[in-house]
Amino acid sequence: MSLKETVLSNLKRVMDPELNINVVDLGLIYDVTFPEEGAVSVIMTLTTPGCPLHDSITSGVRYCLEELEEFSKVDVELVWEPAWTPEKMTPDGLRQIGR
Amino acid sequence: MNPSAGNETNIKLPFSFIFLSMLSLIASQVLLLMHGDFLIDGQFRIPGIWSAAHLFILGWALMIAMGAMYQLVPVAFLTPIWNEKFGFAQFGVTAIGTLSFAHFLYHDPQNALIPGIITLIGILMFLFQMLMTLRKQAKPNILTLFVGTALVCLFLTIGLGIFMLYSMQSGAGASYYLSIFKSHLLLGMAGWFTLLIFGFSYKMVPMFSLSHGYSMKPAQFVYPFYAGGLLVTIISFFIDSPIMLTLGLLLQLIGFSIFIYHISLILKKRVKKKLDRSFTFALIAILSGGIIHLAAFISALIGSFSKIVGPLLFMYLFLWIAFSIIGYLYKIVPFLWWTAKYSKVIGKKDVPALKDMVNDRASTPVFIGLVIGIVGVAISLFIGSKMLFIISQLLFILACVMFCFAIIKVITK
Structure with missing residues (x-):
């Protein structure tokens, strides 16, 4: 399993x-990069700007990454552009929502 | 806005409003039950019913709207509440004012001015809080216009209410008393509550149905038609013009109809196929509001508005305003509690989903009880049946108690 797959697999524990x-x-994770040894950077969004679960979800993502022993430095950036659309969901996500 | 900045409100603030509002809800309905004889006889303007009506509207609907706004304004406008400590002080003043106002209206209406002024101060504090909060919004939008106008209407409603109390004592402006009374009702119900529910529905409907890619253009037509309709209707009260009244009600009907059409367009773009029952109830309330606006317009057109305005206001207050609030509360309260209890442990351990916080299926009998109860009360008032009134009102109270129980049960999750 690549490092990126490990990260994504661990992030699946964070539920909306x-x-x-x-x-x-849900397609909220836009990008996962590793800027330097022991560091991970995640760019993510939420389904709605000003989503009331804003802090909860981003801190959940941060915790899941800090928990991985591969990383000593974690950066989570929340962006609204490009805006989330249902097309960003995986087939599994769409199935769970009944589509 | 810095996307990383949290806007969440201390949940004790909205919960303070919500819990007090539930006590007011039950108390107001019990008070109405006790005054069934007067209601059946069509004697609405007596102290006990004044007290129940204000306890229901100020103690329940307004308190709950304030509590919900402390939660929803940061969500909808992406800006934190200006001053939470001031919010707690505002809660205290408004609670004392509202409860003592209901008490004085019941026992000593001639001296209700002072508690009325305390209520006014509490509401002014709330308006100041919202003004300071909305000022910080980086990019005002159409929602700001709806909510901002609703707040202005609230201010005018309370101002006119206080003037009526002053007029009762001093006789000042007595010739305009009826016009002011009608404007007070219109601004309070259609101005404040309807515009507020419109504004927040534009945020909550897409959020709870996960709708994306819809246009907000129809909202630009909803506002001028509805707000213009309110203005024309108020003018009609002061110049006593049936034509202006009909025109005002037509404009409101057009505005409300565009709103219904717009919400249906938003829902067509939803990702979530199966909607929660409580949310569906809030959507049915929207449709009920539209039907009542249609009935108001038709009755004005055929010249019988003044005969049925009482039952229409009653239905508007319950089927549209109260049921919208109840439907949305089933979604808002679990969210509030979930945030307080689980937001810090998400990702660390398994946490319940929001749907696990409240039994959505169990909300169906509550909604059925509320609808049957209120329709029964309306019919009993229309045909003058005391027995039907007592049975229907008891059913309504039972459904209210079940609703309050469901909301309180959330905090045990």
């Missing part, structure tokens, strides 16, 4: 509590 779908299958 309204939809009960994890952030990866």
Whole structure:
């Protein structure tokens, strides 16, 4: 399993509590990069700007990454552009939502 | 806005409003039950019913709207509440004012001015809080216009209410009393509550249905038609013009109809196929509001508005305003509690989903009880049946208690 796959697999533990779908299958994770040894950077979004679960979900993502022994430095950036659309969901995510 | 900055409100603030509002809800309905004889006889303007009406509207609907706004304004406008400590002080003043106002209206209406002024101060504090909060919004939008106008209407409603109390004591402006009274009702119900529910529905409907890619253009037509309709209707009260009244009600109907059409367009773009029952109830309330606006317009057109305005206001207050609030609360309260209890442990351990916080299926009998109860009360008032009134009102109270129980049960999750 590549390092990126490990990260995404771990992030699947973070669920959106309204939809009960994890952030990866919801398509909220836009990018995962490794800027230097022991560092990970995630660019992510939420389904709605000003989503009330804002802090909860981003801190959940941060915690899941800090927990991995491969990383000593974690950066989570929340962006609204490009805006999330349902097309960003994985087939698994779409299936869970009944589509 | 810095996307990393949290906007969440201390949940004790909205919960303070929500819990007090539930006590007011039950108390107001019990008070109405006790005054069934007067209601059946069509005697609405007596102290006990004044007290129940204000306890229901100020103690329940307004308190809950304030509590919900402390939660929803940061979500909808992406800006934190200006001053939470001031919010707690505002809660205290408004609670004392509202409860003592209801008490004085019941026992000593001639001396209700002072508690009315305390209520006014509490509401002014709330308006100041919202003004300071909305000022910080980086990019005002159409929602700001709806909510901002609703707040202005609230201010005017309370101002006119206080003037009526002053007029009762001093006789000042007595010739305009009826016009002011009608404007007070219109601004309070259609101005404040309807515009507020419109504004927040534009945020909550897409959020709870996961709708994306819809246009917000129809909202630009909803606002001028509806707000213009309110203005024309108020003018009609002061110049006593049936034509202006009909025109004002037509404009409101057009505005409301565009709103319904717009919400249906938003829902067509939804990702979430199966909607929660409580949310569906809030959507049915929107449709009910539209039907009542249609009935108001038709009755004005055929010249019978003044005969049925009482039952129409009653239905508007319950089927549209109260049921919208109840439907949305089933979604808002679990979210509030979930955030307080689980937001720090998400990703660390398994946490319940929001749907696990409240039994959505169990909300169906509550909604059925509320609808049957209120329709029964309306019919009993229309045909003058005391027995039907007592049975229907008891059913309504039972459904209210079940609703409050469901909301309180959330905090045990």
